[in-house]
Amino acid sequence: MTRKRRRLLAVLAGMGMLAIAAVLVLNAFSDSLVFFYSPSDLKARAVPQGRMLRIGGLVEEASVKRGGDGKTVTFRITDGSAAVPVTYSGALPDLFREGQGVVVEGRLDGAGEVRAASVLAKHDERYMPREVVDALKKSGRWQEGAAAK
Amino acid sequence: MIAELGHFALILALLLALLQATVPLLGAARRDLGWMALSRRTALGQLVLVSFAFAALIHAYVTSDFSVANVFENSHSAKPLLYKVTGAWGNHEGSMVLWVFILALCGAAVAGFGGNLPAELRARVLAVQGMIGSGFLLFILLTSDPFQRLMPAPFDGRGLNPVLQDPGLAFHPPFLYLGYVGFSVAFSFAVAALIEGRVDAAWARWVRPWTLAAWCALTIGIAMGSWWAYYTLGWGGWWFWDPVENASLMPWLVGTALLHSAIVVEKREALKTWTVLLAILTFSLSLIGTFLVRSGVLTSVHAFAVDPARGTFILLLLFVVIGGSLSLYAVRAPRLRGGGLFAPISREGALVLNNLLLTTAAATVFLGTLYPLFSEELGGPKLSVGFPFFDRTFAPLMVPLLMAVAVGPLLAWKRGDLLGALQRLWLAFAAVAVVILFGVYLARGGPVLAVFGLALAAWVFMGAVLEWMERVKLGRAPMSESWRRARHLPRAAHGMTLAHLGLAVTLAGIAASAWQEERIEIVHPGQDLAIAGYTLHLDEVAQVAGANFTADRARITVTKAGKTIAEMHPEKRFFPLQQMPTSVTAIHSNLLADLYVALGDSDGAGGWTIRAYWKPLVPWIWMGAVFMALGGLLSLSDRRWRIGIAVRVPRGARVAGVGD
Numbered sequence: 073m074t075r076k077r078r079r080l081l082a083v084l085a086g087m088g089m090l091a092i093a094a095v096l097v098l099n100a101f102s103d104s105l106v107f108f109y110s111p112s113d114l115k116a117r118a119v120p121q122g123r124m125l126r127i128g129g130l131v132e133e134a135s136v137k138r139g140g141d142g143k144t145v146t147f148r149i150t151d152g153s154a155a156v157p158v159t160y161s162g163a164l165p166d167l168f169r170e171g172q173g174v175v176v177e178g179r180l181d182g183a184g185e186v187r188a189a190s191v192l193a194k195h196d197e198r199y200m201p202r203e204v205v206d207a208l209k210k211s212g213r214w215q216e217g218a219a220a221k
Numbered sequence: 222m223i224a225e226l227g228h229f230a231l232i233l234a235l236l237l238a239l240l241q242a243t244v245p246l247l248g249a250a251r252r253d254l255g256w257m258a259l260s261r262r263t264a265l266g267q268l269v270l271v272s273f274a275f276a277a278l279i280h281a282y283v284t285s286d287f288s289v290a291n292v293f294e295n296s297h298s299a300k301p302l303l304y305k306v307t308g309a310w311g312n313h314e315g316s317m318v319l320w321v322f323i324l325a326l327c328g329a330a331v332a333g334f335g336g337n338l339p340a341e342l343r344a345r346v347l348a349v350q351g352m353i354g355s356g357f358l359l360f361i362l363l364t365s366d367p368f369q370r371l372m373p374a375p376f377d378g379r380g381l382n383p384v385l386q387d388p389g390l391a392f393h394p395p396f397l398y399l400g401y402v403g404f405s406v407a408f409s410f411a412v413a414a415l416i417e418g419r420v421d422a423a424w425a426r427w428v429r430p431w432t433l434a435a436w437c438a439l440t441i442g443i444a445m446g447s448w449w450a451y452y453t454l455g456w457g458g459w460w461f462w463d464p465v466e467n468a469s470l471m472p473w474l475v476g477t478a479l480l481h482s483a484i485v486v487e488k489r490e491a492l493k494t495w496t497v498l499l500a501i502l503t504f505s506l507s508l509i510g511t512f513l514v515r516s517g518v519l520t521s522v523h524a525f526a527v528d529p530a531r532g533t534f535i536l537l538l539l540f541v542v543i544g545g546s547l548s549l550y551a552v553r554a555p556r557l558r559g560g561g562l563f564a565p566i567s568r569e570g571a572l573v574l575n576n577l578l579l580t581t582a583a584a585t586v587f588l589g590t591l592y593p594l595f596s597e598e599l600g601g602p603k604l605s606v607g608f609p610f611f612d613r614t615f616a617p618l619m620v621p622l623l624m625a626v627a628v629g630p631l632l633a634w635k636r637g638d639l640l641g642a643l644q645r646l647w648l649a650f651a652a653v654a655v656v657i658l659f660g661v662y663l664a665r666g667g668p669v670l671a672v673f674g675l676a677l678a679a680w681v682f683m684g685a686v687l688e689w690m691e692r693v694k695l696g697r698a699p700m701s702e703s704w705r706r707a708r709h710l711p712r713a714a715h716g717m718t719l720a721h722l723g724l725a726v727t728l729a730g731i732a733a734s735a736w737q738e739e740r741i742e743i744v745h746p747g748q749d750l751a752i753a754g755y756t757l758h759l760d761e762v763a764q765v766a767g768a769n770f771t772a773d774r775a776r777i778t779v780t781k782a783g784k785t786i787a788e789m790h791p792e793k794r795f796f797p798l799q800q801m802p803t804s805v806t807a808i809h810s811n812l813l814a815d816l817y818v819a820l821g822d823s824d825g826a827g828g829w830t831i832r833a834y835w836k837p838l839v840p841w842i843w844m845g846a847v848f849m850a851l852g853g854l855l856s857l858s859d860r861r862w863r864i865g866i867a868v869r870v871p872r873g874a875r876v877a878g879v880g881d
Contacts, residue, residue, distance in 0.1 A: 078562060078563075081565060082573070085573070085574075085577060086577060089577045089578070089581045090581065090584075092581075092618075093581045093584060093585055093614070093618065096585065096613060096614040096617055096618070097585055097588060097610075097614055099613065100609065100610045100612075100613035100614050101610065103609070104606065104607055104608075104609035104610040104613065105604050105605075105606060105610075106604060106605045106606070106607050107602055107603070107604045108602075108603040108604055108605065124607065126604075126605060138822075138824070140743070141741075141742065141743065142741055142742050142743035142821065142824070142828075142830040142831075143741040143742075143830070162456070162741070163455055163456040163741065163819070163821070163832050164821075165454070165455075166455065166793075166801075166802045166803050166804050167801065167802070177607070
């Protein structure tokens with residue numbers, strides 16, 4: 073095999089690999105991109121039911137109710153102007169509490185409630201998820217320094 | 222006073238680095254031995270100065286000198302000593318000092334162990350290291366000074382994030398950085414080779430040990446991070462495709478490719494330009510890993526600070542290093558002459574396949590990690606790329622790679638015999654068949670993919686074992702002959718076998734997680750919880766006090782078939798200083814499965830939420846990673862990397878007899 077043919081083969085193999093990767097990526101992108109909404113967005117826009125989405129905001133004060141089985145929790149996420157009810161069953165992060173910024177990943181059910189698959193609260197009480205900050209800023213409830221409290 | 226000296230040492234180190242970046246380079250061009258020799262002294266000098274600065278910072282932490290802003294922000298006098306020390310790098314400024322410290326260590330190591338390198342190559346390598354060093358020292362001094370003073374000094378500090386007060390996490394950054402920064406040596410060698418216009422077998426021999434060492438450290442670093450997540454987050458997840466994890470995975474993938482392609486350069490003098498490119502890409506991804514994550518550009522738990530000046534500097538630095546090296550590559554790479562020819566079915570061919578798959582996988586991870594950033598910057602919607610994306614792109618690319626891992630080492634260089642290799646793997650086929658039959662019987666309509674994953678693990682495992690057996694002629698020659706062969710086999714060969722076995726072990730651990738069991742229940746003291754044949758009896762939940770926290774501590778007695786097996790103590794800690802809870806899980810492992818228990822919240826009526834998991838083979842994930850790193854170290858101890866072994870053939874001479 074000559075050097076030229078070998079190079080051609082290598083280039084073809086590389087291109088083939090990239091083509092496979094492109095197919096895999098596009099295929100996965102079509103339904104594994106998770107869009108982010110603030111509670112106000114959910115109120116204002118028609119969001120498709122049953123699709124994975126992320127919602128960020130603060131856990132509303134006095135909204136956390138724990139079920140008797142030790143794993144079901146319901147609470148509301150608010151950005152100050154709108155709130156969304158969330159049901160979650162599973163292990164909550166240590167930092168989850170009322171007033172804390174959280175991001176919830178889950179699906180919207182028919183009643184406008186979010187069935188959460190996971191709840192993310194960040195590792196640091198000084199740190200607020202960026203999506204949450206943006207959501208609060210958009211609704212005008214953001215105060216500088218609020219994250220540091 | 223010591224803090225000021227530390228700051229001064231960093232300034233001196235910067236001056237030395239600037240010297241090292243220029244004079245040896247000119248010396249190499251002018252063939253001036255004196256100018257070239259300067260590089261060794263500046264590299265050692267840098268190590269002394271940066272070590273001093275690093276020690277000064279640790280000193281400030283240990284003595285709780287709160288007049289230093291960085292210490293005030295991140296430490297507290299009541300913190301245990303271990304975390305006072307490790308807290309020094311648990312923040313942006315300190316982690317940067319650790320970064321340049323490791324860089325100085327690498328530079329000094331090249332200067333110290335590089336006695337067998339040609340003077341010009343060594344001078345150029347160290348000059349490139351000097352350039353990287355100057356960039357980072359400048360970054361520290363201009364935007365992230367760790368020694369800034371506070372006036373007046375506060376009485377006590379703010380404390381370290383409790384999540385970071387953990388032995389696993391304390392040593393995770395140094396290993397990770399050792400990996401990231403270790404790849405800078407391979408990068409410097411690549412750039413030096415481009416300047417010189419020469420890559421040969423000797424070059425590959427010099428690069429490979431550095432790459433191996435960095436790769437081992439990165440492997441351990443990633444494994445530690447994943448293990449930490451596993452035991453600390455309270456539900457036993459160990460990989461989240463989080464941007465931070467991806468940032469360390471990308472250089473690992475490309476570094477693994479580099480490790481393998483350097484073999485081809487060394488043995489066959491082929492794939493030269495590709496190897497140089499991989500060396501550049503690996504370090505570039507390490508830089509991106511350090512900075513996109515640290516700078517807060519990506520939403521992440523590890524993002525320390527969002528400071529526009531830092532962000533701009535970082536982007537500039539990335540642009541200069543990556544853009545500069547790739548431009549140099551574009552201009553100079555065509556001058557590197559290609560070497561040995563090989564057929565597609567050959568050891569080289571298998572290694573090319575390995576490289577293509579690893580880099581493509583790294584590319585998909587890169588896309589998945591940065592796509593949200595691109596989307597937002599370009600005014601698109603805010604989104605995230607979750608688990609399913611990586612499952613569907615990364616996993617399919619790994620399958621052919623894992624299939625090839627068993628076959629590749631059995632192929633001959635230049636032209637291999639695929640059929641022959643497959644025939645020699647008949648035992649591996651048998652193992653796969655057994656695993657599939659057994660798995661399907663056990664799973665019965667359960668996780669089909671997990672059975673497939675286990676079968677792949679068996680394939681890789683048997684492949685590695687059979688290849689090793691073949692090398693030592695186990696079973697075909699008398700035992701004494703096999704023993705003699707095993708002893709004379711290069712350590713690198715044993716290392717490869719061990720690393721590939723580790724891969725199989727990790728894979729099995731990942732696949733078997735599909736069979737885990739989970740119970741989350743409210744339990745009152747005196748009551749039982751049953752999981753996977755075990756009975757967990759909650760004896761009591763008591764209040765205990767630690768150095769800087771209080772905790773609810775449960776005592777759980779584990780029995781199986783009436784026999785007491787273990788006592789477990791999951792805790793829920795509360796750090797009053799930060800007003801922050803953390804959980805400490807209890808894990809009982811028999812190396813085949815973990816029993817994992819976390820204490821949840823109290824229900825206010827005497828009951829506690831207990832989360833119990835049974836996780837089969839999960840310890841294998843990290844055991845495999847340790848095997849991989851040990852394999853790398855074994856290979857690193859191979860005789861042929863030692864000083865004076867690699868000899869460069871004069872330019873123009875035919876290369877013959879390279880390799881063993």
